[in-house]
Amino acid sequence: MFVVIVCVLLPRFQLTVAAGNRNELLQTPVALAPEPGGVQQVGEVSIAAEAFGIHPGMRLGEALARCAWLTLVPPDPAGVAESWERLLVRLESIGAAVEPERPGLVCFDACGLLRLHGTGTLASSDADRVAGVLAAARQALRMPTRFGVAPSRFAAVAAATKARVRRPLIVSGGRTQAAEFLKALPVALLRARPALAELPEALERLGIGTLGELAALTPAALADRFGTAGLIAHELANGGDGALRPRPASEFLRESLELPDAGSGIQLERGLGLLIDRLLARRERRGRTLRAVVLSAVLVEQGGTWREQVVFREALADPVRMRLALAPRLALMPAPAEELRLAVERFGPPTSDQRALLEDPAEARVARLREAIRQARAAAGPDAALRVLEVDPCSRFPERRAMLTPFEG
Amino acid sequence: MSGPRRLSVPRRVAVTAGDDGSPLLVDSRTVDAVRESWLVEDRWWTERPLRRRYWEVVTTCGRDEVVFHDLVSGRWWRQR
16 A cells, blocks of 8 residues: 655754743753653753753753753643644644644654645656645644655654755655665664663664664564564564554633632632633533543743643533542642643533432442442453352362352442 | 453462371471361262362461362362
């Protein structure tokens, strides 16, 4: 099957969003500060910081030791999520089924778009045909972007890292051509995959510096040394990769509330109650329940933003229960807020299960038990809830008296 | 779980028995006292009869163990 994967790369996206209007800051050694309460590692870094040998994920102490005048910018997870969502929606508006990997990096399959935006004829080269799709994407994004095009997702990401803003890098052909393109590139590119983040360092220590050298090894040797990660890396280095899993198209529904004074405690809870009521009253909800929401806040004194995703145990449209689920999360906020936001991340089915006026306690208990078993099995597997079934309780042999069977709630 | 699973399945145990057949050592633990002993015979009408001599013993470290001697195979098993 003909596959053309387009990778859209916005380098240092999180850092750029967190820096805001302070563009001159990005010309100096600057890095994203660790999130409050998180691991003490720096986030994305500027080019000037890279010159000092600082890279994302480096320990804060080591980064400051390498560059004493390194500026730390507070992270802005809410702002990043919002800007990134806006860009994804713009890409989806040209018909692209996108699979976001992380903020600043997204891939989509351009095959379905060639007839819509593509230029040239079937006889034209891949580069000619995909040029129209890239032009449409560039126009939709309205910001400097790097494009990489290749038959596999990994090769497309690698191409995007090598591309320039005005000159997309297009790898035509199939798996063989992708492997040929990847041959000279460093194994460090494997770090883009969270499952393979540790692999490049070990490979480099063994003297394997390029993806071509990695591809030349036998899969059995890599599996012996690195297990599944080795096999995945071998597949990627040979121009292969898994199929794209585009995200389902979603709607963006959000309510925000500016707090006149820095808000915390009970004041925030009142604000949250107001946001819930406003969100549930929106016409766009069309009677649907909410499955997952994102609670975020702009912190005072340019302290950045705070963001918390909450997935409800069951889809809700009841403001009281939503408040009960969301209010404890406010305590996790690292500083007082000057703006509180509540956005719908995923809708549930329309509200249909009406509760009885007088609830039967026995039935309610059975329902709660059934839900608890379902959640336990989802977390710990099918063996999480078992019951003892008496088979022959009077047997003189203990092993014949009882058995363990799955619990049917 | 692939299917229903039996509870209290006997597990192999290393037992050193005395001349009268009573356990002296259970998994290298010295037996302090024999609390009870009983004989169970079943399925004697089949080709796979079950004959077990059960012993409930207390070891010097305070553990209460139930072991049995399979009189057909001659092996020792622990059972709770």
